Amino acid sequence: MLFFRPWIRPTLRSFSTFSARLQQQDGSRILRVVQRLIDERETTRSQISQDMSTPEDIARLRKLKESEPLQEAWDEWTEANKNLEDLKPLLSDPDPSMRSLASEEYESLDETRNNLLQNTFPSLLVPPSTTASLSALVELKSGAGGIESSLFLAELLRMYLRFATNSSFKSTIVAENENDGGGTKDAIVEIKGEGAYDAFRWESGVHRVQRVPATDSAGRVHTSTVAVIVLPLLEEKDAEKEELFSMSDVKIEVMRARGAGGQHVNKTESAVRLTHIPSGITVSMQDERSQHQNKRRAFQVLTARLMDQKITREIAERRATRNNLVKSADRSEKIRTYNYPQERVTDHRIGMSLRNLTSVMEGDALHDFISALKKDHEETQVEDMLRETEG
Amino acid sequence: MTLLSLLEKKWLRQAASSPAHFQSLLRRRRKGEPLQYIIGTQPFGPLNLRVRPPILIPRPETEHWAIQLADRIQNRPRRTLLDLGTGSGCISLLLTHLCPALSAHAVDVNPAAVELANENALLCSIDRFQAFQADFLHQDFPSHPSLSPPYDILVSNPPYIPLAEYLTLSDDVKKYEDPRALLGGNSGLDFYHAIARLAVRERFLSPDAIIALEVGHNQADAVSAILQSAKLRTDVWPDPWGIPRTIFAYR
Numbered sequence: 001m002l003f004f005r006p007w008i009r010p011t012l013r014s015f016s017t018f019s020a021r022l023q024q025q026d027g028s029r030i031l032r033v034v035q036r037l038i039d040e041r042e043t044t045r046s047q048i049s050q051d052m053s054t055p056e057d058i059a060r061l062r063k064l065k066e067s068e069p070l071q072e073a074w075d076e077w078t079e080a081n082k083n084l085e086d087l088k089p090l091l092s093d094p095d096p097s098m099r100s101l102a103s104e105e106y107e108s109l110d111e112t113r114n115n116l117l118q119n120t121f122p123s124l125l126v127p128p129s130t131t132a133s134l135s136a137l138v139e140l141k142s143g144a145g146g147i148e149s150s151l152f153l154a155e156l157l158r159m160y161l162r163f164a165t166n167s168s169f170k171s172t173i174v175a176e177n178e179n180d181g182g183g184t185k186d187a188i189v190e191i192k193g194e195g196a197y198d199a200f201r202w203e204s205g206v207h208r209v210q211r212v213p214a215t216d217s218a219g220r221v222h223t224s225t226v227a228v229i230v231l232p233l234l235e236e237k238d239a240e241k242e243e244l245f246s247m248s249d250v251k252i253e254v255m256r257a258r259g260a261g262g263q264h265v266n267k268t269e270s271a272v273r274l275t276h277i278p279s280g281i282t283v284s285m286q287d288e289r290s291q292h293q294n295k296r297r298a299f300q301v302l303t304a305r306l307m308d309q310k311i312t313r314e315i316a317e318r319r320a321t322r323n324n325l326v327k328s329a330d331r332s333e334k335i336r337t338y339n340y341p342q343e344r345v346t347d348h349r350i351g352m353s354l355r356n357l358t359s360v361m362e363g364d365a366l367h368d369f370i371s372a373l374k375k376d377h378e379e380t381q382v383e384d385m386l387r388e389t390e391g
Numbered sequence: 392m393t394l395l396s397l398l399e400k401k402w403l404r405q406a407a408s409s410p411a412h413f414q415s416l417l418r419r420r421r422k423g424e425p426l427q428y429i430i431g432t433q434p435f436g437p438l439n440l441r442v443r444p445p446i447l448i449p450r451p452e453t454e455h456w457a458i459q460l461a462d463r464i465q466n467r468p469r470r471t472l473l474d475l476g477t478g479s480g481c482i483s484l485l486l487t488h489l490c491p492a493l494s495a496h497a498v499d500v501n502p503a504a505v506e507l508a509n510e511n512a513l514l515c516s517i518d519r520f521q522a523f524q525a526d527f528l529h530q531d532f533p534s535h536p537s538l539s540p541p542y543d544i545l546v547s548n549p550p551y552i553p554l555a556e557y558l559t560l561s562d563d564v565k566k567y568e569d570p571r572a573l574l575g576g577n578s579g580l581d582f583y584h585a586i587a588r589l590a591v592r593e594r595f596l597s598p599d600a601i602i603a604l605e606v607g608h609n610q611a612d613a614v615s616a617i618l619q620s621a622k623l624r625t626d627v628w629p630d631p632w633g634i635p636r637t638i639f640a641y642r
Contacts, residue, residue: 262634263552264560264607287401289402
């Protein structure tokens with residue numbers, strides 16, 4: 001359970017201030033959890049049979065391998081404690097130079113311990129993401145503000161496409177409704193690649209822009225919004241395994257009557273609408289040039305929405321069993337404000353502001369928000385874990 | 392002058408290599424040229440087929456029943472298929488693509504269609520497909536040297552529009568697509584009679600052969616009757632708009 005995907009590893013260093021929140025807590029809680037995991041590891045090791053050949057053994061060996069970093073940190077911790085004990089008598093040594101040497105050494109050991117307690121252990125306790133392999137579907141919908149909202153949506157879309165490219169994800173615009181007066185009314189983008197969902201998921205919510213629209217001659221600052229929904233995207237074969245819906249529950253409709261149809265007419269549009277009857281979810285797709293492709297895309301979106309519901313439900317269930325209050329994941333909540341006059345972007349969930357709006361919209365600064373949000377999420381998970389252990 | 396939808400404009404923009412090129416594509420479309428000919432391709436199931444005038448542009452109704460047929464025959468052992476009036480090759484290429492055990496012969500009276508179909512096979516990397524020029528209305532057709540009967544599957548989207556209806560079609564069909572792919576004689580049924588004659592012919596089809604034929608919006612009954620008089624049993628498949636579109640026949 002303490003398996004780390006390689007791409008998480010680099011963030012270890014950025015845990016140097018793993019949490020102001022955790023620091024204030026008693027380090028003994030973290031130690032108790034770590035101690036328990038180390039005990040479990042020992043039990044697992046003792047269960048491995050001599051020739052290491054049973055299927056259970058393979059699972060056990062994998063578990064051991066996964067918890068190796070924790071064992072290493074624990075060994076370091078024990079070692080530091082032992083050295084500290086050995087050092088204690090020297091602190092009151094009659095020789096002043098020996099005393100000062102010992103006290104220096106003591107400080108350095110203490111620092112090692114603190115670092116383990118505050119950074120290394122917490123970062124190793126973050127459970128692996130269950131959605132780490134998933135790609136993402138990002139839906140953008142213009143909200144309040146009319147054309148200004150559509151114009152901003154087009155800019156957000158560009159920002160996400162650039163972010164995807166910089167993160168080595170492959171992005172495709174699946175659907176896009178342009179506005180007659182400029183901008184984009186709504187859009188769906190497919191972001192493919194391992195970790196795409198985990199990177200984008202924190203973008204879900206209402207994005208607010210405050211600026212003087214190009215269309216306003218009086219120069220007044222307007223406030224407009226764009227809603228972003230990030231959905232988990234599964235490979236077609238994995239989607240089948242999840243059994244998110246049965247085909248008999250999906251009503252497939254084709255839009256627009258074609259009169260005689262067949263050879264008689266050559267219509268270019270082949271919109272498809274799906275209705276998932278149990279959930280009432282409907283998906284319309286018309287951006288592709290064939291019915292088959294529109295249908296495929298529509299099923300992709302339907303699958304993603306149902307998968308999203310499933311994940312949300314599982315989170316809610318886990319939290320309900322834990323019986324604690326956790327901040328809601330309400331998608332109608334305003335999550336970020338882009339204030340042009342002040343050149344500032346603020347994420348309201350973590351209270352983080354960047355004073356360089358252009359670098360968010362045109363540069364790499366979105367990475368800063370996303371890694372901060374990811375870190376915040378991981379801290380929350382560790383806190384939850386500690387709370388759970390305390391019962 | 393045609394009013395263009397935003398979607399069509401988007402597709403043309405994606406197909407254009409420059410803003411000036413886009414404007415010229417728009418002009419062609421506004422004059423009524425079919426979008427598919429301007430772009431030069433039409434997706435058909437998972438395939439992306441090349442299309443060019445005057446070969447019939449694959450229709451969504453055809454895509455729908457061809458996929459449905461593929462689902463039925465997918466897991467059968469090695470089979471041979473004959474496609475009569477193949478045009479772009481769409482039906483038999485899709486079936487061969489989706490059914491790994493299938494190999495197909497496709498014929499068309501128009502050499503330009505034969506060329507296009509073979510080109511599409513190459514584009515889609517399908518080698519179990521061969522198109523050649525032949526007129527299946529001709530009495531000598533069954534002894535054509537390139538044919539290798541008996542076939543297990545016979546498919547066709549033959550010309551089925553009656554002359555009177557043909558004259559009322561809109562320009563984007565009438566002016567650009569080959570009348571030989573559309574006109575089915577005065578009744579629209581000429582080609583079905585020819586197909587029924589082939590079906591009853593000794594050893595042209597295997598004993599458990601199946602036949603799937605696309606029909607015009609009001610021809611399902613008439614074509615079913617023609618096939619039934621050739622001792623075949625028939626089912627009718629509706630298209631996605633609810634119009635009886637495909638006659639599925641078997642012994």
